[in-house]
Amino acid sequence: LQRDAKGQYLFDLLCHHLNLLEKDYFGIRFVDPDKQRHWLEFTKSVVKQMRAQPPFTMCFRVKFYPTDPAALKEEITRYLVFLQIKRDLYHGRLLCKTSDAALLAAYILQAEIGDYDPGKHPEGYSSKFQFFPKHSEKLERKIAEIHKSELSGQTPATSELNFLRKAQTLETYGVDPHPCKDVSGNAAFLAFTPFGFVVLQGNKRVHFIKWNEVTKMKFEGKTFYLYVSQKEEKKIVLTYFAPTPEACKHLWKCGIENQAFYKLEKSSQVRTVSSSNLFFKGSRFRYSGRVAKEVMESSAKIKREPPEIHRAGLVPSRSCPSITHGPRLSSVPRTRRRAVHISIMEGLESLRDSAHSTPVRSASHGDAFAGPGRGGRAESSERVAVIADESYSPADSVLPTPVAEHSLELMLLSRQANGAPCSIEEEKESEAGTPAAEAEGELRALCPGAAGLGPAQAQQVNKFLLSVLRLLLVTVGLLFVLLLLLIVLTESDLDTAFFRDIRQTPEFEQFHYQYFCPLRRWFACKLRAVVNLLIDT
Numbered sequence: 275l276q277r278d279a280k281g282q283y284l285f286d287l288l289c290h291h292l293n294l295l296e297k298d299y300f301g302i303r304f305v306d307p308d309k310q311r312h313w314l315e316f317t318k319s320v321v322k323q324m325r326a327q328p329p330f331t332m333c334f335r336v337k338f339y340p341t342d343p344a345a346l347k348e349e350i351t352r353y354l355v356f357l358q359i360k361r362d363l364y365h366g367r368l369l370c371k372t373s374d375a376a377l378l379a380a381y382i383l384q385a386e387i388g389d390y391d392p393g394k395h396p397e398g399y400s401s402k403f404q405f406f407p408k409h410s411e412k413l414e415r416k417i418a419e420i421h422k423s424e425l426s427g428q429t430p431a432t433s434e435l436n437f438l439r440k441a442q443t444l445e446t447y448g449v450d451p452h453p454c455k456d457v458s459g460n461a462a463f464l465a466f467t468p469f470g471f472v473v474l475q476g477n478k479r480v481h482f483i484k485w486n487e488v489t490k491m492k493f494e495g496k497t498f499y500l501y502v503s504q505k506e507e508k509k510i511v512l513t514y515f516a517p518t519p520e521a522c523k524h525l526w527k528c529g530i531e532n533q534a535f536y537k538l539e540k541s542s543q544v545r546t547v548s549s550s551n552l553f554f555k556g557s558r559f560r561y562s563g564r565v566a567k568e569v570m571e572s573s574a575k576i577k578r579e580p581p582e583i584h585r586a587g588l589v590p591s592r593s594c595p596s597i598t599h600g601p602r603l604s605s606v607p608r609t610r611r612r613a614v615h616i617s618i619m620e621g622l623e624s625l626r627d628s629a630h631s632t633p634v635r636s637a638s639h640g641d642a643f644a645g646p647g648r649g650g651r652a653e654s655s656e657r658v659a660v661i662a663d664e665s666y667s668p669a670d671s672v673l674p675t676p677v678a679e680h681s682l683e684l685m686l687l688s689r690q691a692n693g694a695p696c697s698i699e700e701e702k703e704s705e706a707g708t709p710a711a712e713a714e715g716e717l718r719a720l721c722p723g724a725a726g727l728g729p730a731q732a733q734q735v736n737k738f739l740l741s742v743l744r745l746l747l748v749t750v751g752l753l754f755v756l757l758l759l760l761i762v763l764t765e766s767d768l769d770t771a772f773f774r775d776i777r778q779t780p781e782f783e784q785f786h787y788q789y790f791c792p793l794r795r796w797f798a799c800k801l802r803a804v805v806n807l808l809i810d811t
Contacts, residue, residue: 275320282316288334293581296351298569301337304330310520313337313528317562338535339448341468341566343438347573349431350581356385356434359441362449366407369446376413379405380420381437385430390422430585445479446472452525454498454514464498464514464525466532468566471500473512481512485537492549493526494556495519500529523549527559534561541565764790 275284281302289297302314306325314323314332324330336358343359346352360382362368363375370378382405387395400418401409425433441447449472451463456475463474471488473481483502489509490501496519502510516522530547538544541564550556564572762768763776764786776782 277319277321279320280316281314281318281320281323284320285314285316292350292354294350294354295576295578296346296348296569296573298564298572299336299338299340299351300354301335302332303335303337304332306520308518308520310518310524312524313531315562338532338566339468341536343442344435345570347576348580350583352431352438353434353583353585356437359438359447363441364404364406367446367449367451368441369444370406372413372416374440374444375406376416376420378437378440379403379413379417380425381433381440383417383421384425384428385433385437388430389426390418431583446474449474450528452516452521452528454516454525456515457513462514466529468536471529473514485533488533488537491526491529491533491547492556493522494550496522498522498525523557526557530559531561531563534565535563536566538565539567541568760790 285297285300285302288302289295289300294300303311304314304324305311312323314320320330321328336355339358340346340355343352343355346355359368363370363378379400383400383403386403398414400414400421401411405417406413428436446465446467448467449463449465451465451474454462454464456462460475462480465472465474470482470484472479472483483500487502487504488500489503490499492499492501493516496516498514498516500512500514502512504510516525526549534544544561544565546558546560548556548558763773763782766773
């Protein structure tokens with residue numbers, strides 16, 4: 275990339291490589307050195323957004339989930355959305371009842387390996403796939419039963435379409451959760467969906483607000499405010515606290531973009547939004563893409579031969595390895611699953627308050643997933659989680675956005691082959707060695723004195739300096755305007771009602787005769803002295 279290459283250039287290059295026309299639903303995500311997720315802004319330079327040294331690691335993701343994924347014009351678009359929702363299912367972001375989970379997993383099986391064949395698919399073949407954070411043998415048998423008896427004859431495209439239709443009916447379809455706390459200190463997950471703003475707390479959805487009811491979003495530091503206007507002019511302000519100011523700003527920007535995409539009729543209606551009521555304070559942001567209605571109208575005009583989809587050519591999600599992809603057959607072995615689960619639970623307290631935007635499984639939420647152990651095993655202290663009814667517990671996806679997937683996967687497979695347990699902490703350490711682990715450059719150019727500070731500290735110093743600079747400029751501007759008004763009041767012959775009322779007040783007359791006239795005489799005297807001095811010289 276050239277140093278001044280914009281995000282739009284990179285995104286267009288990627289969509290051309292994928293032969294993708296319905297590209298407005300997608301985006302590029304990256305993780306900064308502080309483990310905070312960001313969406314690549316297409317109007318800004320790629321290099322300046324990275325805050326790290328090249329090579330840069332980014333991930334192609336669904337940014338705006340289609341309101342009706344089955345209505346997408348092209349199969350390639352549906353396939354990419356299918357891959358994203360399959361990933362959401364694995365990471366626990368898509369809430370499922372057990373029956374729904376089995377059906378969704380069966381659709382994935384049918385799309386990946388085709389019809390059931392006793393010669394190719396031995397007993398327990400469904401356990402080779404990791405569809406959810408945790409499986410039970412009962413759920414795996416149900417998945418295999420549906421795959422064998424109900425889905426025979428479906429092509430991969432048909433299975434993926436049925437998968438999307440089912441996923442779209444679920445309550446948490448399109449949820450990209452942001453971990454927060456409410457005013458009482460209780461943990462909550464905030465998310466933006468095609469239909470509105472969602473708050474998930476404990477095992478239930480406590481708020482669902484349609485986009486036309488959201489009047490304003492703003493943030494200050496770690497605090498996020500959502501202004502809601504409901505029926506009968508009832509106004510509500512919801513307040514939540516993010517783990518870090520950066521996470522709160524990311525939440526705010528995601529909300530602004532989602533509201534503009536789903537709510538507005540035309541992109542010409544998009545306005546620049548400020549995070550504060552004062553124009554010289556806070557952040558300003560503007561959504562730069564098309565809105566959902568324009569995207570649907572544009573899709574309807576697509577007329578070309580459907581592009582060929584090489585499903586085996588696109589690397590499948592690490593979360594759901596395919597039987598047809600050689601070494602990827604070996605997902606996390608069943609003997610390892612308990613060890614991974616235990617390592618998650620043990621490291622829980624330290625992870626909950628981290629700066630990750632992708633939430634991690636909490637102890638309280640993990641208990642909601644827990645179910646009876648397999649086959650009457652004696653270890654009552656170790657329970658295998660299953661997909662429970664009406665429970666929401668999004669799991670940490672090992673990394674906020676997986677990086678260096680190929681090398682990381684080879685490392686995990688080699689450790690499994692050697693019999694070593696692979697823990698979440700070890701995988702997090704592997705990320706620390708990626709190029710995204712360091713950040714300097716632009717911040718130091720803005721603030722040379724911050725050379726010895728970390729990236730987060732330097733960024734805070736720069737924000738403070740910019741805020742002070744804005745305040746000074748605004749103060750000078752206001753003083754200049756007041757001076758002009760004062761000169762007009764005292765020196766001009768304008769006799770409007772507004773000026774007349776001001777001039778007749780006792781306070782103004784006192785100011786005029788006791789302060790302004792002497793000051794004017796003193797200034798005129800000094801000015802004459804300077805002029806005479808210049809003439810003499």
